[in-house]
Amino acid sequence: MNGKKVAQEKIDNIIEAISLAPTSSGLQPFEVMLITNQEVKEKIKPVAWNQSVITDCSHLLVFTAWDEYTEDRINKAFDLTNEVRGFKNEGWENYRQMLLGAYPKQDPEVSFAHAARQAYIGFSMGLAAAAFEKVDATPIEGFEPAKVDEILGLKEKGLRSCVILALGYRDEKNDWLVSLKKVRKSKADLVTLID
Helix, strand or coil: CCCCCCCHHHHHHHHHHHHCCCCHHHCCCEEEEEECCHHHHHHHHHHCCCCCHHHHCCEEEEEEEECCCCHHHHHHHHHHHHHHHCCCCHHHHHHHHHHHHHHHHCCHHHHHHHHHHHHHHHHHHHHHHHHHCCCEEEEECCCCHHHHHHHHCCHHHCEEEEEEEEEECCCCCCCCCCCCCCCCCCHHHHCCCCC
16 A cells, blocks of 8 residues: 555545444444554554555555353443434343343354454455545455453453454555456356355
């Protein structure tokens, strides 16, 4: 990436798309760390395979997922829905009780794995929104999550990092991939029709 800053309006639109992503039970069990601080990006780079995109990007988004489902987190999500909609619904409240009876009892690793999959839904919406905004985006799984968690103080927040998205603009002169044909498997190899 060439270091050119992405306009705040574009970043706001990408964040809005992430926020609107559908998630299991509407809980949105993830948060996004939006990093523009160059010093923080410099700290992350060595634990992200020294990828230059970490420090060359305009905005670095670290998608984090809840480390576990707690009664407080579930209640907060349901209470917000009731507040925004302005009423309580018996079916919705029964569903709350069902989740409260199941999710907090799960093994924390099972909970994190589920929450991380929800974060990936938001992540994919962010990728699509970046393309719409004509902002280059680089998905990054090549990093040491525990070290990123430490750098960002995520454990204290009950969060764990799961994927990173670098946003910015490609360096057309030095990006050797820019003129190469995109290679993807054929539709026949990708899609199996079950009719």
